[in-house]
Amino acid sequence: MHRYRSHTCGALREAHIGQTVRLSGWVHRVRDHGGVLFIDLRDHYGLAQVVADPDSPAFKIAETLRAEWVVRIDGKVRQRPAGTENPDLPTGQIEVFISEIEVLGPAGELPMPVFGEQDYPEETRLRYRFLDLRRERIHANIMKRGAIIDSIRRRMKEGGFFEFQTPILTASSPEGARDYLVPSRIHPGKFYALPQAPQQFKQLIMVSGFDRYFQIAPCFRDEDARADRSPGEFYQLDVEMSFVTQQDVFDAVEPVLRGVFEEFADGKTVTPKFPMIPYAQALREFGTDKPDLRNPIRMQNVTEAFKGSGFKIFANMIAGDPAVEVWAIPAPKGGNRAFCDRMNSWAQGEGQPGLGYIFWREGEEGGAGPLAKNIGPERTRQIADQLGLGVGDAVFFVAGKPKDFVKFAGPARNKVGEELGIVAKDRFEFCWIVDFPMYEWNEEDKKIDFSHNPFSMPNMPVEDFLRLDANDHDTLLALKAIQYDIVCNGIELSSGAIRNHRPEVMKKAFAIAGYGEDVLEKKFGGMLRALSLGAPPHGGIAPGIDRIVMLLCGEENLREVVLFPMNQRAEDLLMGAPSEVTPKQLRELHIRLNLPQS
Numbered sequence: 001m002h003r004y005r006s007h008t009c010g011a012l013r014e015a016h017i018g019q020t021v022r023l024s025g026w027v028h029r030v031r032d033h034g035g036v037l038f039i040d041l042r043d044h045y046g047l048a049q050v051v052a053d054p055d056s057p058a059f060k061i062a063e064t065l066r067a068e069w070v071v072r073i074d075g076k077v078r079q080r081p082a083g084t085e086n087p088d089l090p091t092g093q094i095e096v097f098i099s100e101i102e103v104l105g106p107a108g109e110l111p112m113p114v115f116g117e118q119d120y121p122e123e124t125r126l127r128y129r130f131l132d133l134r135r136e137r138i139h140a141n142i143m144k145r146g147a148i149i150d151s152i153r154r155r156m157k158e159g160g161f162f163e164f165q166t167p168i169l170t171a172s173s174p175e176g177a178r179d180y181l182v183p184s185r186i187h188p189g190k191f192y193a194l195p196q197a198p199q200q201f202k203q204l205i206m207v208s209g210f211d212r213y214f215q216i217a218p219c220f221r222d223e224d225a226r227a228d229r230s231p232g233e234f235y236q237l238d239v240e241m242s243f244v245t246q247q248d249v250f251d252a253v254e255p256v257l258r259g260v261f262e263e264f265a266d267g268k269t270v271t272p273k274f275p276m277i278p279y280a281q282a283l284r285e286f287g288t289d290k291p292d293l294r295n296p297i298r299m300q301n302v303t304e305a306f307k308g309s310g311f312k313i314f315a316n317m318i319a320g321d322p323a324v325e326v327w328a329i330p331a332p333k334g335g336n337r338a339f340c341d342r343m344n345s346w347a348q349g350e351g352q353p354g355l356g357y358i359f360w361r362e363g364e365e366g367g368a369g370p371l372a373k374n375i376g377p378e379r380t381r382q383i384a385d386q387l388g389l390g391v392g393d394a395v396f397f398v399a400g401k402p403k404d405f406v407k408f409a410g411p412a413r414n415k416v417g418e419e420l421g422i423v424a425k426d427r428f429e430f431c432w433i434v435d436f437p438m439y440e441w442n443e444e445d446k447k448i449d450f451s452h453n454p455f456s457m458p459n460m461p462v463e464d465f466l467r468l469d470a471n472d473h474d475t476l477l478a479l480k481a482i483q484y485d486i487v488c489n490g491i492e493l494s495s496g497a498i499r500n501h502r503p504e505v506m507k508k509a510f511a512i513a514g515y516g517e518d519v520l521e522k523k524f525g526g527m528l529r530a531l532s533l534g535a536p537p538h539g540g541i542a543p544g545i546d547r548i549v550m551l552l553c554g555e556e557n558l559r560e561v562v563l564f565p566m567n568q569r570a571e572d573l574l575m576g577a578p579s580e581v582t583p584k585q586l587r588e589l590h591i592r593l594n595l596p597q598s
Contacts, residue, residue: 004072004104010046012091016077021096023048024072024104026134027065029115037062038095041073044139049086049095050075058101068114068131070105073098122559127573129564141561144264145549149216151263152237152545155256161212161239166201168194168218178222180232188590194220197542199455200527202240203499206538207530212252213240216545222570230546230558231570236494237548240540246482246498249539250274250432257486257493257543261428264552271430274486278435283402284327287410289436292490293429295417299409302328302397305383311374314356314399326399327409330387331416334394335359339419340369343396346415352408359394360384371397414490428551430488435459438481439512441473448476450513455506456481456497457539462505470512486543488551496541503532 004024012021025043032038036053039062050073052062058073065071075096086092111127112120114134125132133139153163172179172193179193195201197219205213217238224231241249254274261270271293282289285298303326306314317324334340340357347355358367358380366377367384389395396416398409417423438458442449448470458465459480468475482498500506506528510520521528549561559565566572586593 008045009041009043009048010090012048012077012094012096014079014093017079017094019077020074020099021077022072022074023050023096025070026114027067027069027071029067030065039065039098041071042134046091047089048091049080050098051095052098052101056098058098061101061103062098065101065103066107068107068110068134069103070107072102072104074100122567123573126559126565126567129574133563138560141549141553141555142563144553145545145561148260148264148549148552149545151260152256152548153216155259156214156237156239159212159252159256161214161252162210164205164210164213164215166195166198166205166215166217170195170201180220180222183589183591185588185590196221197236198238202238202540203527203538204530206240206242207533207535211242213540214238217542224568230562231566231568234558235545236542237545238540238542239496240538242536242538244498244537244539246434246484246539249484249496249498249541250276253486253541253543254430257430257548260548261430261488261552265428268426268428270428274430274432276432276434279433279437280435282433283406287406287408287413288490289433289485290487290490290492291431291433292414292417292423293431294424294427294489295414296422296424297330297332297413297417299327299329299413300387302326302383302386305379305386306375306399309375309379311356311371314397317399321401323401324399325402326397327402327405328383328387329396329398329409329413329416330389331357331359331394331396331420332389332422333392334416334420335361335392336394337368340394340396343412343416343419347408347412350408350411355412356397356399357394358383360389360391362391428488430486433485433487434483435480436483436485437477438479438509439476441477447514448473448512450509452481452483453495453497454509454513455500456483457500457537458482458505458509462502465505466508468508468512476512482539484541486541491547491551493547494541494543496539498537498539501531501535501537503528506531 001022004022006022007016009023009025023041025041028040028042028047030037030039036051037059039050039052041048041050052059056062073096075098077094077096080093080095110131112124112131114131117135117137133142157163169182169192172181172191173196177196179196182192182194184190184192198215198217202213215238217236218233219236220233239253241252258270277291279289282291284301285291287299303318306326307318309315314326318326336359340359344355344357356371358369358372360367366372366380372380383395384390387395396412398405398412437451438456439448440451459482484496485492486494500509507517507520546558546562550558553561555561564572564574571577
């Protein structure tokens with residue numbers, strides 16, 4: 001028999017009854033039932049109930065066992081007594097009567113239990129992550145993560161993509177988040193950087209003549225943590241394709257994501273065909289470029305209903321500035337004063353003066369509430385007809401310049417949907433956000449600046465773009481880039497673009513934003529040289545692996561789907577990173593510390 005096990009803890013079934021077996025694992029739980037010890041033995045594969053009574057030669061050792069001790073047991077498989085079966089366990093019909101126990105690894109007092117799913121402080125969980133990972137839910141999440149990545153990799157290869165690895169030590173990027181820097185020992189005073197993403201490398205792969213690239217790529221960014229973003233490092237499905245349009249990228253990537261989500265959705269429905277929503281429409285209807293389409297609420301512009309109305313606050317704002325608009329947030333079945341007042345209080349808690357509303361109830365001409373009385377029944381009916389609302393419904397209003405209030409309107413829409421329970425939790429709703437603006441007005445510097453990715457192709461003929469007047473701000477601010485995001489349930493999974501592959505277009509794009517050729521050459525000279533020596537049209541995208549897994553595991557924090565995450569301060573509490581290094585190491589790197597005064 002094998003030194004440690006003949007079977008895994010999850011493998012035994014009724015067919016094994018009567019066999020002598022050897023199991024090894026962790027003591028999950030010990031129960032003393034009138035002198036008979038029932039021990040749940042756990043390994044990676046499952047649980048098995050093993051039993052010792054005073055007649056067992058192993059009973060004395062069994063009495064000493066504690067939670068999380070690692071043991072080997074020999075024993076005979078038998079049927080569980082009638083009435084003690086556990087249908088929730090694959091091994092729930094049998095138990096093992098112990099004949100011998102060997103303690104392989106005793107455990108001291110535990111800082112947190114493995115049995116159960118109690119919540120513990122982040123510091124404890126991360127410092128003892130190896131214990132945290134033994135817990136059933138997070139252990140299953142990590143295994144599901146591996147299966148999801150296997151599925152993605154298989155689907156990409158079936159789609160004709162080839163997997164390449166790009167460098168981890170590279171040059172510092174002048175754009176985006178802060179780099180993690182690595183000092184060079186043999187080049188004093190010079191530094192490598194860990195890649196924020198393989199962006200330039202994957203474009204260079206296309207310039208090198210390869211056609212369809214992908215990589216499950218590690219990325220490193222020195223930025224603050226969020227629930228949907230790990231500090232320090234994360235993984236993405238990095239994709240790039242040559243000779244493609246935006247639609248070609250969609251046609252290649254959408255089946256992969258839809259297939260993976262259908263495979264691991266656990267019964268939830270997945271969008272059969274991802275809709276394309278222009279960026280401007282997303283802001284107007286959802287108040288965000290990351291819309292949660294499980295919420296059926298769509299905001300609408302109702303400025304006309306308040307223009308010249310008796311509600312002077314809105315009417316005066318509209319008359320005083322043509323940029324002012326009034327947006328309506330419908331609240332189906334929210335037509336009662338208690339709910340409307342609760343939303344108004346929530347808005348005040350968000351730093352707003354309030355949230356105006358109208359609601360409709362049976363037997364009442366027009367709508368109810370202060371706004372309804374001010375604007376009158378005719379305008380109230382106009383709003384109800386436009387929004388398709390009636391008795392039992394309500395509507396809330398935000399007013400001002402959309403660019404100023406949109407960051408409140410979006411969360412208000414989400415709040416209404418959650419409070420009314422109309423967000424469909426049993427679905428994965430995807431969409432593409434398209435037609436992002438190429439440029440925006442930088443109010444602080446009073447100049448045109450890039451809105452998002454500066455390396456995207458403008459969505460107009462090259463010749464027309466090269467003729468654009470850098471002083472024609474209206475035309476420039478209306479210009480769209482061939483950029484796109486993919487969003488699922490209100491979470492941005494990825495940004496992508498058709499790349500700017502023409503050096504003259506890149507020079508013009510940067511010149512419009514106020515960057516001279518000398519700046520472009522200094523910061524992106526290598527890319528410019530590559531594009532000047534025959535670059536194909538190309539584009540790609542990079543969905544976040546961690547966020548995909550988080551959604552499919554039903555978690556709200558990436559910490560629950562990453563093996564060894566850092567805390568909110570980018571510290572690895574388990575390994576003690578970042579840490580001080582020795583003076584000798586610093587001397588080898590030609591570095592002298594200049595620490596801030598405490």
